[in-house]
Amino acid sequence: MGNMIAIIDYGMGNIRSVEKGFLKVGADVRITSDPKVIADANGVVLPGVGAFRDCMANLEKLKLIDVIGNEINKGKPFLGICLGLQLLFTESEEFGMCKGLDIFPGRVVRFNFESLPEAPAGRLKIPHMGWNTAKIERRPPIFEGIPDEAYFYFVHSFYVVPMDAGIVATKTVYGIDFCSMIWKDNVFATQFHPEKSQQMGLKILSGFNSFVKERG
DSSP: OOOEEEEEOSSOSOHHHHHHHHHHTTOEEEEEOOHHHHHHOSEEEEOOOSOHHHHHHHHHHTTOHHHHHHHHHTTOOEEEETHHHHTTEEEEOTTSOEEOOOSEEEEEEEOOOTTSTTOGGGTSOSSEEEEEEEEESSOOTTOTTOOTTEEEEEEESEEEEESOGGGEEEEEEESEEEEEEEEETTEEEESSOGGGSHHHHHHHHHHHHHHHHHHO
């Protein structure tokens, strides 16, 4: 039973801290940008921080767009983190419209607090940065031992608006109620950073590793 997890390196993000988190929970991980290694892996992780457009450009340059879609469609366990969640959607409005991987229909939009009735614009800073809670809407199988409204670490200015509310796993309140995690079949993706979220985050990485082993 294989359980090698490929962490996709496309020049965007905190690859090492994701690797360290997985190593802490005893996972067999490999950092790679090789489509063949990704195709041979038993699980795939797409981390990412930075600009959406740059991420898509890098994935394209490295010829990784097709392999990501193919592996997800094959039912391979997949975990997206931060930008790795946003890239799964149809398009982002960051710096003008930019097309995403379009695995799920939906858009990536910027926090905008101007229109809120109590106008907390001055109080709520963008990016949303720091610890916040995740309210569980549907409990994903990788959430073993995680209570409702556990705290996770966030840093982002954009959030996803899925067209299908049925894929929302957790919601978080920051001026508005936004989707902070999705789950559908073999695909899990978080807006927060499990690798920076101490014990609760490690439980998610451990849960994903167990899911990969079960599927392997």
